[in-house]
Amino acid sequence: MLRGLLPALSLALVLIAIAWLNPRAISYFGFNLMLNLAIPIALATIAQMFVIAGNELDLSIGTFVGFVGCVTATWLRDAPLIGIVVLLGSIAVYALLGALIHLRNLPSIVVTLGMSFVWQGLAILVLPKPGGKAPDWLLSIMSFKPPYLPFPILAALIIAAIVHFGLMRTSYGVILRGSGGNAAALRRAGWSLLRTKIVLFALTGLFGVLSGMALIGITTSADANIGNGYTLLSIAGVILGGGEFVGGRVSPIGAVLGALTLALAASPLLTFMHIPPDWQVAANGAILIIVLAARVLISRRER
Amino acid sequence: MLQAIADIVRLNGAEKHFGAVRALNGVDFHVAAGECVGLVGHNGAGKSTLMHMVAGTLRPDGGQIAVRGNAEASYSVARALALGIRCVFQELSLCPNLSIAENTRINHPALRGFGWRRKAADLIRAKLDEIFPDHGISADDIAGDLSIGRRQMVEVARAFTLTSEPLHLVILDEPTSSLDAHTAGQLLAFVRRFVAAGGSCILISHVLGEVLQNADRIVVMRDGRVVAADVASAFDRDRLVAAMGGAEGHHKAAAEARKSEPGALRVRARPARQQDGEELVARAGEIIGLAGLAGHGQTDLLLAIFSAASRAKAGIEVTAPVALVAGDRQSDGIFAQWSIAQNIGIRSLARLRNGLLISQQREAELAEFWKQKIGIRTPDMNNNIFSLSGGNQQKALFARALGSDAEIVLMDDPMRGVDIGTKLEVYDLVREEAAKGRTFLWYTTETEELDNCDHVYVFKNGRIVANLKRDELTEEKIIQSSFGDAA
Numbered sequence: 001m002l003r004g005l006l007p008a009l010s011l012a013l014v015l016i017a018i019a020w021l022n023p024r025a026i027s028y029f030g031f032n033l034m035l036n037l038a039i040p041i042a043l044a045t046i047a048q049m050f051v052i053a054g055n056e057l058d059l060s061i062g063t064f065v066g067f068v069g070c071v072t073a074t075w076l077r078d079a080p081l082i083g084i085v086v087l088l089g090s091i092a093v094y095a096l097l098g099a100l101i102h103l104r105n106l107p108s109i110v111v112t113l114g115m116s117f118v119w120q121g122l123a124i125l126v127l128p129k130p131g132g133k134a135p136d137w138l139l140s141i142m143s144f145k146p147p148y149l150p151f152p153i154l155a156a157l158i159i160a161a162i163v164h165f166g167l168m169r170t171s172y173g174v175i176l177r178g179s180g181g182n183a184a185a186l187r188r189a190g191w192s193l194l195r196t197k198i199v200l201f202a203l204t205g206l207f208g209v210l211s212g213m214a215l216i217g218i219t220t221s222a223d224a225n226i227g228n229g230y231t232l233l234s235i236a237g238v239i240l241g242g243g244e245f246v247g248g249r250v251s252p253i254g255a256v257l258g259a260l261t262l263a264l265a266a267s268p269l270l271t272f273m274h275i276p277p278d279w280q281v282a283a284n285g286a287i288l289i290i291v292l293a294a295r296v297l298i299s300r301r302e303r
Numbered sequence: 304m305l306q307a308i309a310d311i312v313r314l315n316g317a318e319k320h321f322g323a324v325r326a327l328n329g330v331d332f333h334v335a336a337g338e339c340v341g342l343v344g345h346n347g348a349g350k351s352t353l354m355h356m357v358a359g360t361l362r363p364d365g366g367q368i369a370v371r372g373n374a375e376a377s378y379s380v381a382r383a384l385a386l387g388i389r390c391v392f393q394e395l396s397l398c399p400n401l402s403i404a405e406n407t408r409i410n411h412p413a414l415r416g417f418g419w420r421r422k423a424a425d426l427i428r429a430k431l432d433e434i435f436p437d438h439g440i441s442a443d444d445i446a447g448d449l450s451i452g453r454r455q456m457v458e459v460a461r462a463f464t465l466t467s468e469p470l471h472l473v474i475l476d477e478p479t480s481s482l483d484a485h486t487a488g489q490l491l492a493f494v495r496r497f498v499a500a501g502g503s504c505i506l507i508s509h510v511l512g513e514v515l516q517n518a519d520r521i522v523v524m525r526d527g528r529v530v531a532a533d534v535a536s537a538f539d540r541d542r543l544v545a546a547m548g549g550a551e552g553h554h555k556a557a558a559e560a561r562k563s564e565p566g567a568l569r570v571r572a573r574p575a576r577q578q579d580g581e582e583l584v585a586r587a588g589e590i591i592g593l594a595g596l597a598g599h600g601q602t603d604l605l606l607a608i609f610s611a612a613s614r615a616k617a618g619i620e621v622t623a624p625v626a627l628v629a630g631d632r633q634s635d636g637i638f639a640q641w642s643i644a645q646n647i648g649i650r651s652l653a654r655l656r657n658g659l660l661i662s663q664q665r666e667a668e669l670a671e672f673w674k675q676k677i678g679i680r681t682p683d684m685n686n687n688i689f690s691l692s693g694g695n696q697q698k699a700l701f702a703r704a705l706g707s708d709a710e711i712v713l714m715d716d717p718m719r720g721v722d723i724g725t726k727l728e729v730y731d732l733v734r735e736e737a738a739k740g741r742t743f744l745w746y747t748t749e750t751e752e753l754d755n756c757d758h759v760y761v762f763k764n765g766r767i768v769a770n771l772k773r774d775e776l777t778e779e780k781i782i783q784s785s786f787g788d789a790a
Contacts, residue, residue, distance in 0.1 A: 171415040174405045181398030188360060188396060189410045190381040248400040 003299045007241045007257040010291050014264045021272035028150055035152035038263035039142075040065070040215035042156055044230045045237030045259040046163055046252060047207035052238050053167070053250045054200040055180045056101065056108035060116035061208055061234050064090070065227030067123040068212025073132025073222035076213075080135070091205035098201025102194050116231070123224035130223040134216045142217030156256050163252035176200060180248025236288055237262050240295070261291070309335050310372065311472045311503045312357055312388060318365035319352050319527075326352040328527035329366070334472060339494060339504040341518025341535065343511065345547055345596075345750070345782070348524040350507055354474050357505070358390035359383035387469035391462045392476055399447030403427055403457055406446055413467035430460040434493045435486055455481045459490060463497070472503040479513060491517050509596060511543055511786055523547055544786070548750070548778040569711050569742040571620040572611070574604050576765035582618075583760055583767065585742050587710070590733060592756030593746035595785040597716075600765035601746040602630070605713045608744065612711075623742070626650055626709030628700050630716040630746075636700045637688050644670035644684040646699050650707040673702035678728060694725035701729060705736060712736075714745045718752065730755050750778045761785050 018034070019026045025034060044065055051058045068087065076083030097115065101108050144151050167173040178186050179196040187193055211230070216222050239245070240261060241254030265287045270280045313333035319326045327349045334340050344350050355361035356368065359380040368375050370386050383389075389410075397406045404424040408414045414423045424442035431438045435456050446454060455478065462473050475494070479487035494504050494517060508514050514521060514535075521538050523531040523546040531546040566587030573582040583604065585591045593601040605627065607616060612625035629635035638646055648655050648666040655665045670684040677698050681691060688696060697717060704712050718726050733743055734755060745756060753759050759776055761769035761784040769784035 169420070171408055171419045174401060174408050178398040178401055178405070178409050181400035182396060185396035185398055186409060188358075188380055188390075188392065190384055190412070191409070248398065 003295075004242065004251075006295055006298060007251070007254040007261070010240065010294075011257050011261045011264075014261050014269055018264065018269055018272060021269075025268065025272065028148070031150035031153060032145075034268040035150065035156075035260065035263055036218060037215070037266075038152045038260050039155045039159075040211045040218070041230065041233055041237065041263050042159055042256045042259035043207050043211035043214055044227075044234040045241070045255045046159060047204045047211060048234035049163075049238045049241075049243060049250050049252065049255045050167075050176075050200045050203040050207065051108065052235075052243055052245060053177055053180050053248055054197055055183075055246045055248065056197075056200075057235070057245070058112045058204055059109060059231055060112040060119055061204070061211075062227045062229060062231030063116045063119040063123065064205075064208045065212040065215060065230050066222075066224055067119040067126070067227075068209050069216045069219075069222040069226050070123045070127035070132065070224055072138070072213050072216040073134055074126055076138075077133055077135040087209050091202055091209060094205025094208070095198045095202040098197040098199075099194060101201075102197040120224065120228075127222055127224055130221065132216075132222045134220050134222075138213060138217040139220060142214060156260060160253045160256040163256075167250075167252055172199075177248045177250070180246070180250075233262055234259075236292075240288075240291060242295075262288070265291075311336055311370065313369045313372075314353075314356065314363070314366060315369075316366035317353065317356055317363045317368070319349075319356070319361065320364055325527050327356075327363070330524075330527070330529055332357075332522065332529065334503050334505060336471070336503055337498060337501045338520060339498045339506055339518050341514035341521040342505055342507045342524065343509075343514055343521065343543060343547060344524035348547075349527040350524055351476065352527075353524070354390060354476055354505065354507065357383070357388065357472075358392075358474060359388070360390075384468055387471035388474075389462050389470065389472070390474040390476065391458055391478055397446040397454055397458055400445070402443050402445055403440060403449075404442040406457065407442075407461055407464060410461055411464070411466045411468075426464050426466070427457070427460060430464045431456065434460050434463070435489050451481045452483065452486065456486060456490075463493075470502065472505070473497070474505045474507075476507045477509065478506070479508060479510065487513070509786055511540055515540065515543070544779055544782050548782045566740065567622070569621070569623055570608055570744065572604060572608050573618040574600055574762075574765055574767060575607070575618070576600065577767060581767045581770065583744075585711070585744055587740050587742055588737055589758060590737050590743040590745060590756045592753040592759035593744065593762060594750070594753055594759050594781050595762035595768075597748050599762040599785070601762050602715050603765065604762075605715050605744060605746055608711075609713055621711065623710035624708050625711045625713060626704035626707050627713045627715065628704050628717045630714075630719060632693070632696055632700060632717075632719075637696060639689065641688060642685045643679065643681060643688050643691065643699050646688045647673055647684075647702045647706060650703045650709070654708070669706055670702075673699075673706050677702050677705075677732060694721045697721050698725060698729065701732070705732070705741075710740070711742045711744065714743060714747075716746050716748055718747065718749065726752075750781060753781065 024030060044061055048058055048061055068090065071083055071086050075086060097111060100106065101111055146154055167176060175186065175191055176196055176199060179193060183193055212227065215226065219226065237258040238250065238255050241251055241258030243250040243255060266284055267280060270283050275283050311334045315331055317327050317330045317332070330349065330353060332353060342350050352361065356363050359378050359382055368378050375382065398409065404420055404427060407423045407427040408419060428442050431440055438456060440449065440453055440457060446457065449457070459475070459478050463470070478490060482490065491513060494506065498504055506514060506518055515538060518535045521533065521535050522529055523543065525547060566589070569587055570585040571582060583591070595601065607619055608621060609625055609627050610616065611619040612621045638649065644666055647670050651669060652661065655661050655669065667684065673679065674684055679691070679695050679698050679702070681695065688699060691699065700717070737743055747753060753776060757773050759771045759781065760767045761771065761781055763785055771780060
């Protein structure tokens with residue numbers, strides 16, 4: 001019971017700390033500012049969650065987001081057709097990786113670690129030095145200002161609702177999660193494990209693309225290294241959100257909450273705590289360790 | 304001809320090999336409509352392999368399979384399901400991360416579209432109510448949170464749920480192994496109703512009483528063959544046990560009675576789940592057998608003894624160094640990247656050390672000694688361990704244990720998949736080493752191997768249920784105690 005509420009609790013804890021340190025931050029404008037980068041982080045976390053649901057891990061999601069960003073800031077603006085083909089093609093590459101990992105029984109960590117260098121290299125080829133510009137339609141989507149509810153929160157709600165429905169409520173979502181829970185049982189019931197793996201990896205590719213595009217819509221221009229931090233951030237988000245590395249236990253709502261927690265704990269909280277920028281990365285890591293340790297302690301007690 | 308149509312499934316001359324092991328050796332087997340067939344046999348008799356074939360999860364290497372009189376050339380799980388043949392496997396096959404309703408959905412492709420969750424929940428709830436009234440399971444429960452008994456109830460109930468696919472034959476592989484007497488009775492009564500209504504069932508159980516009372520016909524397997532098949536009323540307990548064990552034709556391998564003056568105490572151990580005062584006692588120079596069905600606590604006790612040698616443990620007393628010969632050679636025994644000599648030397652590093660380094664020369668001497676002594680067939684002990692055949696790899700693992708300073712050698716069914724020639728050599732070696740004062744604790748699933756033992760403890764459900772001395776050791780006795788029905 002407590003375990004299911006933990007992602008929401010940790011987010012509330014971070015919010016309370018921010019409100020206590022700086023009450024004015026809890027406002028429409030404040031949330032827009034603090035959760036500036038939460039949408040791409042949430043999308044990357046969802047992407048990571050799909051592979052984790054199938055007991056795999058994607059170490060290339062960060063550089064993939066960077067590659068998508070570079071394509072978005074160049075081809076998608078200058079030659080939309082090529083841009084769309086390249087992005088769809090990269091999703092197909094993800095699907096093929098899933099098939100390869102299943103058919104050759106390869107460890108996904110190794111394959112995706114290798115792919116992370118491939119994506120990085122491709123990103124540098126597309127955009128050798130920082131620059132480019134996001135397509136105008138993307139800029140206007142990302143700067144949308146709905147009344148009352150800050151856009152990042154609205155977007156997080158929509159992402160969580162759609163993925164929750166797709167993975168947790170549909171009949172094929174059951175099969176996808178079952179492939180992480182007990183693959184042998186699924187095979188005996190006549191399901192194709194190749195297909196589940198391909199679908200999970202393709203969904204990771206799809207949400208990686210969305211993440212990269214959202215990121216460029218916010219930053220307006222790209223850099224080949226722009227997504228590098230997202231690999232570990234997305235894994236931490238899934239785990240923070242109540243997911244587990246094996247066993248097909250994941251939660252889309254939890255993953256989005258975990259991503260929001262990470263986005264807030266990253267710089268806003270630390271800035272309000274007057275922690276100098278030099279120490280923020282280390283402090284961020286410390287917060288992560290504390291939250292994850294609390295999660296482990298609580299779930300162990302419940303067992 | 305009429306007979307062939309009435310068959311749900313028929314296998315003729317089914318064969319299956321796993322490497323050098325013949326799991327099935329030309330088996331003829333059939334199930335008629337409206338019939339409950341009991342299938343019994345010792346571990347490794349080939350029951351599970353045969354059932355995997357009927358369920359479509361394994362393909363036979365030879366022979367034919369026919370369903371309702373039609374030969375099936377490309378039989379598979381999907382084909383079996385479409386023909387109404389389902390299997391409840393011995394290992395639990397629920398997804399622990401999914402709810403009961405979701406687990407039901409996995410077996411029914413037809414449960415989809417709007418409202419599938421409610422349909423799945425209704426389906427499994429109705430079947431659970433029918434088979435196990437007062438089951439106390441909710442369709443929203445997560446499978447992993449249920450007790451093992453309840454998981455087994457769900458799994459059985461799920462196999463009998465009906466949507467678009469037909470249901471003619473259900474294979475129940477040890478369906479009552481985790482159920483208490485009350486729920487087991489409910490299940491068996493349901494099976495009888497199902498069969499009376501025209502369904503068919505294959506019932507595999509180690510509880511012979513269950514099979515005798517509920518099956519219409521009983522098939523007994525041994526060593527990959529069907530050795531007896533008759534109507535259930537033609538069998539009684541003794542005839543079943545005799546057919547399973549093959550009382551005829553076994554020679555005692557080590558007939559000469561060895562001197563039996565008790566040596567120094569080496570091991571005294573009580574299994575963790577033992578409730579009475581029974582405990583395992585091993586003295587210097589003894590070969591102690593651990594028997595019973597696979598997975599009934601023998602390996603657990605060996606591992607407990609192994610760890611008690613380095614760290615004190617309640618209920619276990621070990622007075623000398625211990626070495627373990629692993630049963631699962633590939634995952635627990637061998638260092639795959641190392642040479643044969645290194646694999647042998649690892650248990651004796653203290654003796655092979657020269658200052659901070661391992662002396663290559665001493666390692667080579669040790670390896671060469673055991674190569675001669677145990678007859679490892681290789682041109683060079685520095686070759687990779689995988690250059691050896693399976694039997695010779697196992698010899699290298701024996702050399703590792705026997706070449707060490709261990710006075711107690713634990714053997715965890717080490718002869719799996721080893722050819723008979725190697726086995727006989729190792730038996731001789733074990734007896735020779737025991738005569739020199741070493742103690743062997745030998746878990747084996749092969750009853751003939753127990754003939755090498757001075758003393759045999761039979762395990763059931765993690766407990767010692769019988770303690771047989773050499774002169775009272777017969778195969779029937781071992782089977783009697785390991786199949787002993789909880790009265």
